[in-house]
Amino acid sequence: MARTFRLLAVLGLLFLPLACGSAPTLSYTVGPCQESAWSPSMQNRVEVFARGSDLYLEQDVAYVCCARIALRLESEGNLLKVIETNEGEVCRCMCAYHVSARVSGLARGRYRVQVWGIQYQDIHPLELLGEETVDL
Numbered sequence: 001m002a003r004t005f006r007l008l009a010v011l012g013l014l015f016l017p018l019a020c021g022s023a024p025t026l027s028y029t030v031g032p033c034q035e036s037a038w039s040p041s042m043q044n045r046v047e048v049f050a051r052g053s054d055l056y057l058e059q060d061v062a063y064v065c066c067a068r069i070a071l072r073l074e075s076e077g078n079l080l081k082v083i084e085t086n087e088g089e090v091c092r093c094m095c096a097y098h099v100s101a102r103v104s105g106l107a108r109g110r111y112r113v114q115v116w117g118i119q120y121q122d123i124h125p126l127e128l129l130g131e132e133t134v135d136l
Contacts, residue, residue, distance in 0.1 A: 060098055067118070081116055
């Protein structure tokens with residue numbers, strides 16, 4: 001009896017992630033600094049769309065040219081927050097960056113996607129750069 005229970009407990013732990021679903025994952029690329037593409041009138045652009053069972057983010061953003069931009073995903077139910085931080089430095093020159101990201105491992109449903117950025121220590125706080133609702 002104890003052996004059967006132990007076996008069932010181990011099997012339950014092995015298959016629990018499949019039954020509960022796994023956490024969504026974020027993969028992304030940040031293009032190089034494009035100083036020639038930046039101008040003082042440049043508008044930041046955020047576009048979120050679904051393709052198949054994944055969500056995609058395409059973004060053009062103006063930021064300091066010595067930045068090293070990193071993204072992370074926070075998931076709270078059907079609210080997905082893409083948080084952008086500068087892990088590099090700050091400097092006086094500006095440029096345009098193109099960001100492409102994909103969120104996979106999501107269940108079908110309606111998601112509110114927020115893009116927050118670009119934070120650098122206590123100098124540049126997070127601000128909402130874009131928000132869209134997307135159906136998968």
